[in-house]
Amino acid sequence: MNESDCCDIDREKVNxxxxxxxxxxxxxxxxxxxxxxxTPDLDLVDVAYQxxxxxxxxxxxxxxxxxxxRVTDQQALNWLETDAIVWAVVVKPWILVQ
Numbered sequence: 001m002n003e004s005d006c007c008d009i010d011r012e013k014v015n016x017x018x019x020x021x022x023x024x025x026x027x028x029x030x031x032x033x034x035x036x037x038x039t040p041d042l043d044l045v046d047v048a049y050q051x052x053x054x055x056x057x058x059x060x061x062x063x064x065x066x067x068x069x070r071v072t073d074q075q076a077l078n079w080l081e082t083d084a085i086v087w088a089v090v091v092k093p094w095i096l097v098q
Contacts, residue, residue: 010049010052010053017048017089017090018044018045018087018089019087019088019089020085020087020088021088022083022084022085023076023079023080023083023084023085023086023097024080024083026086026095027076027080030071030076033070034094034095035071035076035094035095036068036069036070036071036094036095036096036097037068037070037071037097037098038067038068038096038097038098039066039067039068039098041067042062042067042068042098044089044096044098045089047062047068047096048089048091048096051091051094051096052091071097086098
């Protein structure tokens, strides 16, 4: 198995762990500051993979462009009020939502 195969397996694992969930089920993660919003222009699986391999440079770049950020109070309130369903994936200790 080469390095590329390993990356593909890791990405596939992240993809399989990604699912839709009601925002209200994620409130505790928001409350403890571990819910991270990923803008729709990014691929959630790709972002989760970069988090999982601790690619700080790429994550910092996304943060500088406001494409990755902690969920804001306003976002959380809006999603709660509208009973939103979000895509989510766990990359401990974070919950990435889109």
